[in-house]
Amino acid sequence: MPICIPNSYINPNVRTVGVSKLRSLSASKLRGIDKTLVIQENDQPLAVLLKYEEFLTMQKQLMAVLETQAVLSDKEEIQNIVSGINDVKSGKTKTIDEIRHSIGKAKEKT
Amino acid sequence: MKRYTMELSSPAEKMYRRICEHARGCIELGDASNPKVAVLGVVDELIDKTIPNNPFEAGRELSHPLTRVFWVYRERLHVFYVASPKPQTIAILSIWDTPKNDAHLRQADVILKHLVLTGQLDHVLAQYGLRSVSEGIRVRLAVVH
Numbered sequence: 001m002p003i004c005i006p007n008s009y010i011n012p013n014v015r016t017v018g019v020s021k022l023r024s025l026s027a028s029k030l031r032g033i034d035k036t037l038v039i040q041e042n043d044q045p046l047a048v049l050l051k052y053e054e055f056l057t058m059q060k061q062l063m064a065v066l067e068t069q070a071v072l073s074d075k076e077e078i079q080n081i082v083s084g085i086n087d088v089k090s091g092k093t094k095t096i097d098e099i100r101h102s103i104g105k106a107k108e109k110t
Numbered sequence: 111m112k113r114y115t116m117e118l119s120s121p122a123e124k125m126y127r128r129i130c131e132h133a134r135g136c137i138e139l140g141d142a143s144n145p146k147v148a149v150l151g152v153v154d155e156l157i158d159k160t161i162p163n164n165p166f167e168a169g170r171e172l173s174h175p176l177t178r179v180f181w182v183y184r185e186r187l188h189v190f191y192v193a194s195p196k197p198q199t200i201a202i203l204s205i206w207d208t209p210k211n212d213a214h215l216r217q218a219d220v221i222l223k224h225l226v227l228t229g230q231l232d233h234v235l236a237q238y239g240l241r242s243v244s245e246g247i248r249v250r251l252a253v254v255h
Contacts, residue, residue, distance in 0.1 A: 060169030067181055067188070068173040070208075077206050081179065081190055084119035084203025088194055093117035093201050096126075096157055103130050 016040055022049075114162045115199040122189075125205040129153055152184050153205060160184070161191060165200055179203065 015035045022039060037049040071077050087093055118126060133150035136142065160182050170180045172190075181190045187207055194201040225231040 057169070061173075064169065064171060065173045067183075068176050071172070071176065071190075071206075074206075074208070077204065077208075080121035080204040080206070081176070083121050084190070084201070085179075085192065087119035087121075088117075088192060088201040088203070093119050093194070094123060096116040096118060099118060099123055099126060103127060 011036075014038055016045075019046065113198065114165065115196070116157055116162070116202065117194060117196075117199055118202045119204070121204050122202040125207070126153065129205070129207075149187065149207070152187055153189070156182055156184060156187065156189050157202065161189065161200060161202075165191070166193065 013035050014037075016038045017040070019039055019041045021037065033049070033051060036051075036054070038045050039047045039049060071081065129146075129150050132146040133144075136144035136146050141147075166180060170182060171177060172179045172181060179190055179192055181188055183189070187205065189202060190204045190206065191200050191202045193199075
């Protein structure tokens with residue numbers, strides 16, 4: 001199955017540009033970029049240039065998906081989380097200070 | 111920074127107590143540098159500092175079907191929590207100590223690949239008193255990656 005590259009026809013926030021566009025990019029122009037650039041040569045996409053904040057957002061979303069997948073694939077852990085949610089709903093939770101006190105781990109408040 | 115009351119559900123409490131017991135055992139044996147003591151320090155820092163500092167930040171929330179469950183992690187420790195119905199209260203659902211996370215597996219994969227491709231694997235194995243990997247295996251590993 002071919003890989004679908006999002007382009008300006010599908011996503012208005014994506015713009016396809018030639019490699020030569022890279023040479024014209026300065027720091028100030030990069031700061032002002034409002035679209036994701038797909039850089040291509042001879043109609044072949046080579047790289048993607050996007051705002052750093054958008055890259056971080058994508059990374060965080062990817063991490064969240066991987067973490068969720070890791071939790072869902074561990075029966076014991078998902079049971080712990082469900083049991084924890086039930087405790088919260090029924091008010092069966094203890095403060096960290098109570099727990100530390102009961103195990104003699106007096107913790108100075110920071 | 112807003113002040114939050116940190117509460118633990120029973121699974122989180124059970125795990126926290128276990129971590130405390132392990133750390134205390136090491137300290138009583140005079141082994142304060144044991145990693146189990148460090149684990150307790152990490153959990154305490156996550157509960158006392160990391161989570162209360164902007165707990166519901168975008169990017170800390172799990173995906174469907176676990177939306178509204180937030181998480182932070184440090185090394186192998188993952189702490190899952192939600193906003194409690196009580197005001198200014200965070201409820202920790204679970205403390206998960208696992209090396210089985212996908213990200214860790216990939217990291218291990220990246221480290222191994224780097225060691226193989228830079229020829230450092232034999233040196234690392236020797237440091238642990240292990241025999242060098244044969245040339246044939248090394249080549250096959252490099253091909254795999």
